[in-house]
Amino acid sequence: MDYAFLLQVLDSTIRLSTPLLLACLAGLFSERSGIIDIGLEGKMLIAAFFSAAIAYSTGSVWMGLLAGIVSAMLLSAVHGLASITFHGNQLISGVALNFLASGLTVLIAQDWFGQGGRTPALLSGGRFSELTLPLAETLRPVPILGPLYAEVISGHSILVYVAFAMVPLTWWILYRTRFGLRLRAVGEAPEAVDTAGVSVAGLRYAAIAIAGVLCGLAGAYLATGLQAGFVREMSAGRGYIALAALIFAKWRPWYALYACLLFGFLQALSLRPDIVEAVLTVSVPVQLLDALPYILTVIILAGFIGKAIPPRAGGDPYIKER
């Protein structure tokens, strides 16, 4: 196979992995604190809409990003209110938020722009431009590595680099800081945190606030980085795939990166059936390629990757016992 083809696939792998990775890390923070977050999808979607809408209205992608983050955090706050303060069922709250986001985005978009539930296409100022990393062109002639650097690693929007930088940062926060210790503890044994004199609710709200920010970034990237504008249901199940990746990764940051790269790679393949055909020398239906990430998700969820032990207190509202 042509090396250039491979580079193209890897390049789109990076792009397609980015929203998955951000959402997956959002889920990681939330679930490590004991709050199951099935609403990643909805948060991404609402962030995608508001970032596109505000970026279009103001002409500033940064204002769009901010709006995306704020909207995702608002949904997070509702989830927190339902599941932390009022001890509600976290799955139901999450599903409700997904429906809310799905309907609300289209409704507002139609009312605001009148284009059938989408935002107008964003012009260059309303999108994140691609950054060319230093020396990308200089190093291009270097065999193998040069094109890899120039094609795959260089030339993405800032949010891509933020997403990948979040992996070591998340690891560092979880395992090297006081906040991380308490966060891991509250998802495993909230009663231990409570008796140690630390607020369980405080930690959980902090965790879902972080999840809100990360979902905001993921949504903004969808509408202002990966594509140019919002279209209905543009999150396209990425929130659920991110959850599958989170289980695949056994709630650990580095594994989350690998899992999201794998899913991103599968999505990239489904965009280029010609390459798959060239490699396998048989024609593979596009539909099968499209379905691959989901099939893999089912396999993962069926427990074929060894035992994934979730945070022990996940899904349980913390109520002090008598």
Place this chain on the structure above:
Amino acid sequence: MTAAPAIELKGISKAFGPVQANKDIAIRVMPGTIHGIIGENGAGKSTLMSILYGFYKADAGEIWINGTKKDITDSQAAIDAGIGMVFQHFKLVQNFTVLENVILGAEDGAMLRPSLAKARGVLKQLAEEYELNVDPDALIENLSVGHQQRVEILKALYREADILILDEPTGVLTPAEADHLFRILEGLKREGKTIILITHKLREIMEITDTVSVMRRGEMTATVKTAETSPEQLAELMVGRKVLLRVDKKPAQPKDTILEIRDLRHTDSAGVERLKGISLDVRAGEIVGLAGVSGNGQTELLRVLGGMTHATGTIRVNGQEIDLTGQHSDGQSRRARGIAHVPEDRHHEGLILPFSAWENTVFGYHRDPAIQKGPLMDNAAIKAEAQAKMDRYDVRPPNPNLAARNFSGGNQQKIVLAREIERDPDILLIGQPTRGVDIGAIEFIHQEIVRLRDKGKAMLLVSVELDEIMSLSDRIAVMFDGQIMGERLPSETDQTELGLLMAGVTDTQGKRAIDAIEENLRAKEAREASKHA
């Protein structure tokens, strides 16, 4: 000279809805003493301690610590006031190391490294001072229960607690671990720490406390010097009437062998062999007590006998072999063969807690044609029968419509017993009959067990309470590591010998025995560590 009391509570009251959990409690605990608080389940001991640890806010009353009035609004305030608490159910993060658990909530800064290094030093010092040795890098889930408890004590000491409250600390410990705990507490007392020991075990109160307060129905009924009281007097204060502490029974008159177990083996889902060739006979009209530290196969043996899990080997009931592996091996088929089972875990296997008491009185027997009315169940009849059973067993409150979870431990156990006994089985398996049961109800349950024996039932009793095994059994079999180490007659043995057998030592004489115990314990810990690795 009269120093200020380490803790003084004045007029503490707390109600949960209509239930008055604490009523005008007053108590003074002097510094440098071990103060026992004893009372039945539901007497309000835990509520009182939760108020002291900031879990609940009292409706009325004052808390004075070392002569200063304190307002304890949350756990952090209690910690700041120098109070440390070791809960009955440990508050530890299972997949954290000892060090991480110790510093959780008491870190020195936003970064972990300095806190961990400091804690490592402090722990080393505390270990030397108080015999509190624990590997700081071990994961909690790989530690024995006794070691986990030490971690809880270390947590409190790391937070510089002067007052240590222990809630039922020996419930999960082996006799040797309990002795070690008491040595630790004596050491802490020598260093001037104040200790509050909450327990329902009279023997512990007599053994280690300086003063003891008795609680009954939310009230503090008496505070006495331990040296000036007796177990009988304390029991009477707890229950409000005279209580028989010894089991009153005639010698057993065993008849034919009803239950015959031969070379029974069971391997659990994790691949660990839990039963390694058990052979045991139980005759009609005798109580065989199965002693052992929990986790040595007694649970599995009961589960196999009760049809809840499969095994290899032979079990004969009245001379007829029963199926251990096939489709006829379940609770239903066991009941049909005359085996009734009072499971160890009342909350998960004995009852369905959200279901009402009357529903719980027929589970397992609900297919009985006698309680069917056409295709439906005859609920009215079941309810009437449940009411009658509850009256006979003095279940309080005698309301069959109440959910099982709303009864106290003792009354829940009576519901299970009523269900299993009233069907007139040949064999009764009883796991932990009095775990979490009030002293008054214990008396009743013990009498009931003896009554059934005298009716000619074959009784197999599993209990981690050695006292209970010794006073009820006609024959004692001791289990260790999936095997029966030996059988003894209660009249010809004592706690020391049984304790040695429970630790896997068959040569129960002299120094060699002690060496062998330590050897066995080390081997067990190594096994468990490798299992988790």
